[in-house]
Amino acid sequence: MGKIIELKKVNKWFDKFQVLKDINLEVAPQEKIVICGPSGSGKSTLIRCINRLEEHQEGNIVVDGVELSESTKNIEKIRAEVGMVFQQFNLFPHLSILDNCSLAPIWVKKLPKKEAEEIAMKNLTRVQIDDQAHKFPGQLSGGQQQRAAIARALCMEPKIMLFDEPTSALDPEMIKEVLDVMVDLAKGGMTMIVVTHEMGFAKEVADYMIFMDEGKIVERAKTKEFFENPKSDRTKLFLSQIL
């Protein structure tokens, strides 16, 4: 099967501190991958490299057949195909939820306003906040904001969705509503890379688990095997601490 994301020998430094060390990763279409690991292990940096919110200094990253390099045209094209959901939601506070969702389709994909709003409403219905469409982000709860952020990313009809700790900033009772949306999305066949500490979610949807520590991929395994029979000691220690 063809790969939609390929990382080869990716290295990245922040000044002199190396955050990513020789990362090799391949993701096939419709695969769901969950990345876990202690804080500071480079998980967020890794997925931010995939849509080039961070630049890598060595190695190749190929997304959907396009090599990520200095060329701005390439980057904007890739970003339009790769949706991202942030820990802090990052909705645009000066726009209504509907405008948040329809803005990029109108201005980046050049869709007519009416069509963009139809797509927006469809996706807002999918994440079950269509009744909040005309409110502003500040008037919504954290869980609703994060679902709106997911809808906003979906409106670009991306091939890949990246989730950067989507539930870490949420109150416990709101985590479930966001995870439900993500599970639904996974069942719909979306290619997903998720950085999260929600191991219940990982067990339910992930095809592969990746464990990172100190900028390296320590272990990559099928989900069942990863939880039942982890190979490295570092993984065992981590799992014993969080499970």
Place this chain on the structure above:
Amino acid sequence: MNLAYLKPTKEKINTFLLLGSIFVIFAFFDILTNTFLNRNITGFLPQTISFFTPLILGYIGFYLIRIEFSGNRFLDKLNKNINSSNFNAFLTLLILFIIIKAISPLINWLILDANFVGSSKDDCTGNGACWVFIKVWFNRLMYGLYPDVEQWRVNSAFILLFTLVGIAFFVPQKIKKYFIIFLLFVYPFIGIKLLSGGSFGLVYVETAAWGGLSLTFIISAFAILFCFPIGVFLALGRRSSLPAIRYISIGFIELWRGVPLITVLFMAAVMFPMFLPDGTFIDKLIRVLIAITLFEAAYMAEVVRGGLQALPKGQYEAAKSLGMGYWRMNILIILPQALKLVIPGIANTLLALVKDTPLIFVVGLMELAGMIGLAKTNPKWLGMAMEGYVFAGLVFWVICYAMSRYSQNLEKKLSTER
């Protein structure tokens, strides 16, 4: 024992309220008759004590009515706000009395003793202001040296402008943008053509003859119109990732911010023509306009940069992650939020700009304050500086206060989502 009996309590509220009110009323009666009727009803007392009677009586009165939880809402509010302690009561009275004392001569000068009728300085016989001065010079203060018979052109230019702005406020959103585009890109040319003439059968009026309040408006409007976008570009440039653009922006901003406006104007008017090739001529007003615009743009840039820096990094990342390029990100996401944050700072800069316009006197252009400077040196009208500058101050205050109110409204209107 006696003292405890004197303490205001809720039980004896009516007695204390009556007593206290009598003291307070008497105190104000004393100061008012003193100030406005020139009659000292406590004249039988030694002079020092007589002078301070209102303060002493008012103080006692305020003490007597300071009843906690009286149940009377008005009294409670009064006590809480201006009479919460002995010291506050004293301050309240002192400030009120100083205001009363100061207002009286001011009103006398401005209105009661002022002269309104007449046509020359000799008609001003009272002790107060000579508003005849403003009346006689009014035309010049509004239009400068613009020829009398052509002044209808200035009037119609401004009436057209205000009508358009007025209509733009009330038309629905869809048509509004056409009005704004017309006002920004078409009207300035119509206005300038109307004022300067030279074609369409209009007599040419050189810019040196423009002046007065109309020139204040013209300079302010053009400078505001241009300094705002230039400032935004400079602010973006200063944060650009391209070193060349960044350093040019920084250099520009720091250069213009570091030089006094009066120097800039002088250079624009006197030194700049020396560097031009022979035969080329740029109108003095245009040179001054460019100078003021660039000067204020540097300030505007720093205000806008403050707003850009206040936005969380996540807003930039979210915009990028949706595939937006630099311009779309800034125009759709970043600037709307950043500019809204710094509306007070923008208003500040624009107010300062309006109030800086009188400085153009250094190059010989006379707006409102400049015309007053000219009028007060007229041999027939010597000694009218006070009237002139009070009038100018009033006019500037009205303009600036209107701008300030507008910026506050704008802020309120745009802050619905927070």
